Amino acid sequence: MKTILAADDDVHILNLIKGLLTKEGFKVVVVENGAEALKILDSELFDLAIVDIMMPIMDGYRLTKEIRKQYDIPVILLTAKSQIEDKEKGFEAGTDDYLVKPFEPKELIFRVNALLRRYGKTSEANISIGSLYINKKGYEVKIKNKTYMLPLKEFELLSFLAEHHNLVFSRSQLIEKIWGLDFEGDERTVDVHIKRLRERFNTIEKDFSIKTIRGVGYSLEA
Incomplete structure (x- = not known):
């Protein structure tokens, strides 16, 4: 699972980012200033940072410079400013991308996924859960x-x-995620495939199980 750090002094923006990206399957850690961001970067591995420019204690430009010095992760600068001078300053600080508030939720998701691909931080080729091993390649x-x-x-x-x-x-x-937005079938297709997976593995594998969450959907529990 990819882990994303979001730093913004606006709790509403933090909640929005966390909600959007959690639904996309990311783990999201939120902090309210640049100093907190640097502290948690020292103790936890992250795959990408979303950084607001206007923050107390340490602004986004300085935080971006510090991230660029110490960590090999992509950075998206988030700001209410759209002047070219601000963008220039952001890129000089080392940001990889720039998103102006208010932003479309899907645009944030697209930019996050694009940067993860560019940095080679997309899904790992191999997945291990107990005795289950998946070679994606x-x-x-x-x-x-x-x-x-x-x-x-x-x-x-x-x-x-x-x-x-x-x-x-x-x-x-x-x-x-699996069939694509242009899929013309119905959601029962998911149920059929889940049933087949359960029939294959439920009797031989105890390290994981695919659970039905009533009224919501499915989860593979390890």
């Missing part, structure tokens, strides 16, 4: 040294749930 699932070759959509569904284990996803979210 080789499309192989191994459990207790036995290899299973699954149909593509079953493999993609299992991989996604395993990579974001213990998070709950609705059927519509899984359709979007």
Whole structure:
């Protein structure tokens, strides 16, 4: 699971960012100033930082410079200012991208995913949960040294749930992630694939299980 740090003195913006990105399967840690951000960067690994420019104690420009000196992670500067001079100063500080408030929720998600891809911080090729091992590049699932070759959509569904284990996803979210926005079927497709995965693994694997969260969706619990 990718971990994102969000630093902003506006608690409403922090709640918005955390809500949006948590739904996308990210872990989000929020802080209200640059000094807190640097402190937590020393104790936890992050894959990306979203930094507001106007913060008390340490502003976003200075925080970005410090991140650039010490950590190899992408930075998105978040600000209410849109003047070219502010953007220039932000890029000189070392930011990778710039987003002006108010922003469209989907734009933030697109920019986060684009930067993670650019930095090579997209989903890992291998996933391990107990005796479950998933090789995403080789499309192989191994459990207790036995290899299973699954149909593509079953493999993609299992991989996604395993990579974001213990998070709950609705059927519509899984359709979007696995089948795409232009999928013309209905959400029962998810139920069918979940049933097939359970039939394959429930009797042989105890390290994980795919749970139905009534009224919400599904979660792979480890």
